[in-house]
Amino acid sequence: MEADSEVEALAGDARHAEKMRKKQAAQAKIMANKTREQGLLIVHTGKGKGKTSAALGMVIRAIGHGMKVGVVQFVKGAMSTGEKAVFDAFPDNVEFKPMGEGFTWDTQDRARDIAAARAALDEVRRMIADPAYHMVLADELNIALRYEYLPLDEVLSVLTVRDEMKHVIVTGRNAPEALIEAADLVTEMTMVKHPFRSGVKAQKGIEF
């Protein structure tokens, strides 16, 4: 390396270190104000992929910490054999309840869909009320709300009246405004690019 470019490189490294020191200080200042722990109402919504997967990731983290998690599936097939096999390895940490009767366009029976959604909500209510559970996932609950299979007021009451350290995760596109309002952490998954558009089917390890 020539002397000039070496000097430049060293100056560049110094600038980098200085920039990172400032970032570190800013980050430390932000984190100093974060002192509380509390149970969160988390919502994953939007048309993109990853809503259920990201909830599953949180469930896995909680399981790994020895926490007890309840998983209620409002729509059959959103969670499948893949995660089931992993849950089965931690029988004391996960209770998995696949309650959905299938996608609504498959059943074509509104009364049956409503009964299935009601039974699933009852499971969520039970798990939220039971102090043994640290986290409850209501997977695809937003779909039941979208089709008005369950009264929004009742669902909000089930989700929000709970022990202050209990985490609840709700997934599904079209989260109602009142749920977003009530939630602590809301992420919208936005589809930028999707392989179904180029003829690729649902695959093991990705969709199920």
Place this chain on the structure above:
Amino acid sequence: MEADSEVEALAGDARHAEKMRKKQAAQAKIMANKTREQGLLIVHTGKGKGKTSAALGMVIRAIGHGMKVGVVQFVKGAMSTGEKAVFDAFPDNVEFKPMGEGFTWDTQDRARDIAAARAALDEVRRMIADPAYHMVLADELNIALRYEYLPLDEVLSVLTVRDEMKHVIVTGRNAPEALIEAADLVTEMTMVKHPFRSGVKAQKGIEF
């Protein structure tokens, strides 16, 4: 129920069934064209939460199906003790490599960060080249690209030159345009609401 409202309810049920039949037919038509299976290059980007969690969810699905997954962590702390405990229950299915040297604003040493990113990329390259792996997760690789710790062209070549059935997942905000271009499935996680803003700190089962 009075006769009139009963008739209305039945008509409503019939409209519902008809609407769902149409949705089912439309869905079937869409799915009929999805016949191919192929390894996907998946990118989770955006400022919202859930990028690593959603990747972790896919890893868990793959593990549950008995697939072998390689997980390389470019930034320490993005994956933590929670998921590690679950990975440990499936030693034949997951190889976990935490390669990051910490957030860049903590090291303040560009040369060390570059060396760590380079070592992590070498692990990704090895796992992608090894036919034993069905899925490889390069967690927070986008951060290494953002800081120009690795040449974009080289990274794209590592990610795209691979067995046609191998899935690769890349996470991290600020995914470069060329990576999005090369990817098959891209989801942007958008922050709608975040509890850090109201003083809640990172918590077990949620962030780590």
